[in-house]
Amino acid sequence: xxxxxxxxxxxxxxxxxxxxxxxxxxxxxxxxxxxxxxxxxxxxxxxxxxxxxxxxxxxxxxxxxxxxxxxxxxxxxxxxxxxxxxxxxxxxxxxxxxxxxxxxxxxxxxxxxxxxxxxxxxxxx
Amino acid sequence: xxxxxxxxxxxxxxxxxxxxxxxxxxxxxxxxxxxxxxxxxxxxxxxxxxxxxxxxxxxxxxxxxxxxxxxxxxxxxxxxxxxxxxxxxxxxxxxxxxxxxxxxxxxxxxxxxxxxxxxxxxxxxxxxxxxxxxxxxxxxxxxxxxxxxxxxxxxx
Numbered sequence: 001x002x003x004x005x006x007x008x009x010x011x012x013x014x015x016x017x018x019x020x021x022x023x024x025x026x027x028x029x030x031x032x033x034x035x036x037x038x039x040x041x042x043x044x045x046x047x048x049x050x051x052x053x054x055x056x057x058x059x060x061x062x063x064x065x066x067x068x069x070x071x072x073x074x075x076x077x078x079x080x081x082x083x084x085x086x087x088x089x090x091x092x093x094x095x096x097x098x099x100x101x102x103x104x105x106x107x108x109x110x111x112x113x114x115x116x117x118x119x120x121x122x123x124x125x
Numbered sequence: 126x127x128x129x130x131x132x133x134x135x136x137x138x139x140x141x142x143x144x145x146x147x148x149x150x151x152x153x154x155x156x157x158x159x160x161x162x163x164x165x166x167x168x169x170x171x172x173x174x175x176x177x178x179x180x181x182x183x184x185x186x187x188x189x190x191x192x193x194x195x196x197x198x199x200x201x202x203x204x205x206x207x208x209x210x211x212x213x214x215x216x217x218x219x220x221x222x223x224x225x226x227x228x229x230x231x232x233x234x235x236x237x238x239x240x241x242x243x244x245x246x247x248x249x250x251x252x253x254x255x256x257x258x259x260x261x262x263x264x265x266x267x268x269x270x271x272x273x274x275x276x277x278x279x280x281x
Binding site: 020021022023024025026030033035036037038039040066067069070071072073074075076077101103104105 | 184187226260
């Protein structure tokens with residue numbers, strides 16, 4: 001099998017990227033899973049401004065990446081800044097947004113408000 | 126001039142509308158595949174998913190870090206032969222969901238396999254591996270015989 005050779009980069013610039021997301025609905029839940037690798041819980045911010053939900057996260061800066069006593073042989077993991085915004089619909093209960101960060105995935109759980117759930121309307125007659 | 130029958134405005138043929146659609150599609154393509162990887166040759170060009178890797182060297186150890194989000198540590202397979210390190214794994218959907226429940230699926234799934242040559246031979250039995258926040262960290266102690274040796278020269 002061929003070895004993948006990539007250029008050595010001692011000092012790569014910060015990339016600002018949109019995290020890749022999966023969005024799925026399950027009953028009255030909407031689950032957004034964003035790939036934001038190598039952060040800690042405190043590096044992530046989740047803001048709701050009006051109906052705009054913004055995920056942000058900033059990873060490892062160049063000077064922090066090289067462990068003490070080590071030298072760089074090669075480097076592909078550049079400093080990253082994650083930013084992505086979503087518009088949250090009116091049917092989402094904005095007071096019940098819940099987020100969890102596990103294994104590099106930020107999982108945001110949104111709940112549809114009661115009013116937005118389908119109601120069966122009886123027909124009289 | 127011939128009289129053109131009236132149609133609702135949306136159905137008029139607009140020669141620029143198609144161009145705009147193409148432009149939008151192209152923007153989307155570049156946004157989703159190239160921006161994410163910067164100048165790395167993955168995604169659009171390789172059609173395969175492979176984690177980004179850093180290799181660091183010190184007197185006694187080699188350290189390797191790899192970005193592998195959203196896996197469990199049992200799904201990652203690390204092996205060492207002489208100075209070749211192999212990191213393998215398969216990223217699976219966490220659970221089966223009906224396709225119709227997905228609004229968007231952008232994350233990559235599937236198998237990956239990366240092999241790389243380490244700066245020196247390492248002792249495969251003493252490799253330490255941790256997986257935290259989506260980052261795999263390996264500390265590979267160098268073999269005694271491949272460590273740099275200090276030779277003192279007596280000046281007479």
